[in-house]
Amino acid sequence: MRQPTSDKENFRNTDGRIARGEATRQRVLDAAERCFASDGFEAVTIRQIARTAEVTLGVVSFHGGSKEDLFKTVLARRVATLDDLRKAALAEVRARGEMTIRDVVDAYLTPYLDIASRGDPQWRAYAQFIARVASNDDYFPEVRELYDPTARIFIAEFQRLRPGASAEALATVLTLTVASMLSIVASRARIAGLSGSDAIDQPMGYRAMLIDFCTGGIEMVLPSD
Structure with a gap:
């Protein structure tokens, strides 16, 4: 029984x-x-x-x-991880004292470069996916609620450091910074093709150059007075 x-x-x-x-x-x-x-x-x-x-x-x-539901879920499950890492990096910089433009750029870029360099094929797929999404304005209504809250935190830091900057300039420099980051992570074949040598294997290998590039551009564009 x-x-x-x-x-x-x-x-x-x-x-x-x-x-x-x-x-x-x-x-x-x-x-x-x-x-x-x-x-x-x-x-x-x-x-x-x-x-x-x-x-x-x-x-x-x-x-x-649905396919639309999958689209949103696939994006959303990565956002929380990146947001937490970026906010933690920003908090660490604040705790050290006065921030610079470079500090803010570093806090935004490095968490993504680090994760993308760990060899996880799914994060590699996400990098390629989000690069597609970011280059097509048709997706913006679907993703703004996911990405804009943290983006606005970093824009606010740029504004604090450059109070004379317009809202459009602030949004533009962050958008260009994101585009540079996504490009380096999604594909480095263009670099290899133009240079005639092997590209650096992992995105983190471009960290210093990418931060210098984005910082220099932001400091040139945003007025210091």
């Missing part, structure tokens, strides 16, 4: 199902991220994502929703 299942066994079984469900969800999101990165949002289909994740169409819909 079958013995009644104990509360402990029920908990273990439920906990196991939750863990497997979360693992499947992450597999679906990872697959969507890779597909969006390689082919762009418009060209990707739910069937393609299911095939890449090695699950059924129903599983993709259950864990990810």
Whole structure:
């Protein structure tokens, strides 16, 4: 005769199902991220994502929703990590004393360069995906709520250091800084092709040059008085 299942066994079984469900969800999101990165949002289909994740169409819909839902979720799951690292870097600079433009640029760029240099293929896919998104204004209404809050924190720091700068100039210098960062992380083939030598293997290898480049541009553009 079958013995009644104990509360402990029920908990273990439920906990196991939750863990497997979360693992499947992450597999679906990872697959969507890779597909969006390689082919762009418009060209990707739910069937393609299911095939890449090695699950059924129903599983993709259950864990990810529509293609539009997947788009938002794939972006959002990286934002919290980056936001926390950038805010922590900015807080560390504040704790040391007076900030400079270079300090603010460093706090914004370095967390992303560091993560992108760790060899995680999914972060590599995200880098390619977000580079696509950032270059297309059609996506802006979908991503502004994700990225603008932290962007405005850094714009406020630039404004504090350069109070005479216009809102347009402040937004422009941050946008150009982000574009430079995304370009270095997403692909360095152009550098290798133009230089005739191998590009630096990891984005962090360009950290000092990228920070100098962005800092110099910002200091030239934003008035110091």
